[in-house]
Amino acid sequence: MQRVRVSSQRAAVHKLGDSQMTLSPKFRVAASVQSSSLFDRSSSESLNGEPLIPGLPDDVAFNCLLRVPVESHVSSRSVCKRWHFLFSAKDTFFARRKEFGFKEPWLFVVGFSRCTGKIQWKVLDLRNLTWHEIPAMPCRDKVCPHGFRSVSMPSEATMFVCGGMVSDSDCPLDLVLMYDMVRNHWTVTNKMITARSFFGSGVIDGKIYAAGGNSADMFELDTAEVLNPLDGQWRSVSNMVTQMASYDAAVLNGKLLVTEGWLWPFFVSPRGQVYDPRTDQWETMAMGLREGWTGTSVVIYDRLFIVSELERMKMKVYDSVTDSWETINGPELPEKICRPFAVNCYGNRVYVVGRNLHLAVGSIWRSGSKFGVRWEVVESPERYGDLTPSNSQILFA
Numbered sequence: 183m184q185r186v187r188v189s190s191q192r193a194a195v196h197k198l199g200d201s202q203m204t205l206s207p208k209f210r211v212a213a214s215v216q217s218s219s220l221f222d223r224s225s226s227e228s229l230n231g232e233p234l235i236p237g238l239p240d241d242v243a244f245n246c247l248l249r250v251p252v253e254s255h256v257s258s259r260s261v262c263k264r265w266h267f268l269f270s271a272k273d274t275f276f277a278r279r280k281e282f283g284f285k286e287p288w289l290f291v292v293g294f295s296r297c298t299g300k301i302q303w304k305v306l307d308l309r310n311l312t313w314h315e316i317p318a319m320p321c322r323d324k325v326c327p328h329g330f331r332s333v334s335m336p337s338e339a340t341m342f343v344c345g346g347m348v349s350d351s352d353c354p355l356d357l358v359l360m361y362d363m364v365r366n367h368w369t370v371t372n373k374m375i376t377a378r379s380f381f382g383s384g385v386i387d388g389k390i391y392a393a394g395g396n397s398a399d400m401f402e403l404d405t406a407e408v409l410n411p412l413d414g415q416w417r418s419v420s421n422m423v424t425q426m427a428s429y430d431a432a433v434l435n436g437k438l439l440v441t442e443g444w445l446w447p448f449f450v451s452p453r454g455q456v457y458d459p460r461t462d463q464w465e466t467m468a469m470g471l472r473e474g475w476t477g478t479s480v481v482i483y484d485r486l487f488i489v490s491e492l493e494r495m496k497m498k499v500y501d502s503v504t505d506s507w508e509t510i511n512g513p514e515l516p517e518k519i520c521r522p523f524a525v526n527c528y529g530n531r532v533y534v535v536g537r538n539l540h541l542a543v544g545s546i547w548r549s550g551s552k553f554g555v556r557w558e559v560v561e562s563p564e565r566y567g568d569l570t571p572s573n574s575q576i577l578f579a
Contacts (some may be wrong), residue, residue: 230414276364291567294327329379334575350546361558382431382440432479470505480527524571
């Protein structure tokens with residue numbers, strides 16, 4: 183296991199999009215990217231026609247500058263007027279990066295203070311291992327940090343936060359928020375049909391599904407619904423086989439898998455259900471799948487993995503042919519990473535965020551039918567020592 187130390191001095195916390203994190207007009211997306219291009223004739227002439235980088239054509243220089251890390255943007259503005267114009271327009275900057283096909287991964291983690299319960303989103307640049315902040319969610323009520331669910335559309339650089347529960351009460355929420363990384367801005371969108379907390383969620387073919395969960399007085403639900411982000415409308419889908427709240431959910435082979443998870447003491451087998459949007463039908467989850475689902479899941483190599491909260495916190499992979507789980511090769515989760523976890527993945531890497539937002543990065547390797555993992559640890563800044571994670575997502579920008 184290799185440790186990567188990111189000290190509080192080297193890993194200063196930056197504001198994503200602007201050093202002052204003010205939502206000024208420069209964050210607004212222009213009606214046309216062409217009309218507000220960072221690289222056009224009018225801009226070049228208005229800034230004395232000086233080259234972006236002496237000795238290089240502007241198109242080549244512009245392609246180079248699009249690779250400058252966000253944490254260097256503030257200092258880069260002082261180089262010249264054209265650089266100041268380039269690195270001040272964050273919305274257009276990220277839009278042009280998307281046009282050019284850049285796909286840098288960013289890990290978004292929502293943590294809450296163990297003392298105050300305050301919810302905060304922290305963002306880790308996975309290329310440069312630097313932490314950033316984004317604006318707070320526009321929630322009118324104080325939200326329980328565990329009750330809501332977040333899902334993302336990584337290639338679109340957007341994330342949705344749905345449902346939840348008001349802290350210190352059993353009142354569920356139907357609130358839906360959308361975060362746009364390009365604009366660094368939260369938007370309140372259309373409410374869910376049913377207010378719910380602790381529910382299963384996932385993205386299938388660009389649509390967001392929400393199923394089960396708790397209603398008022400912790401009464402379990404069997405209803406399910408789907409959001410089409412293109413028109414912003416929720417619609418109902420078939421009810422679940424039985425009422426059920428969700429501990430974890432995953433999307434595998436175009437189906438939504440929802441499990442209620444193990445409850446101590448282990449007197450009864452956990453329930454699980456599978457939804458197929460092609461037939462709009464629910465079915466009971468296979469026994470081996472639901473009984474071995476003892477942790478938080480990710481899908482890698484089109485296989486379902488979990489970071490187990492039992493079995494010495496080793497990783498397991500599910501075999502649908504034998505309906506069984508197998509512990510993969512490699513060490514258990516590093517001791518530095520303490521429960522509760524927030525887990526996500528990108529490519530063949532799994533990201534496990536523990537208390538204090540310390541991060542374990544697991545590289546999953548495959549040899550024939552066997553899998554293994556190698557872990558590295560990225561320690562968070564000391565200022566995050568009071569934070570516990572509840573959700574995580576990965577976006578590209």
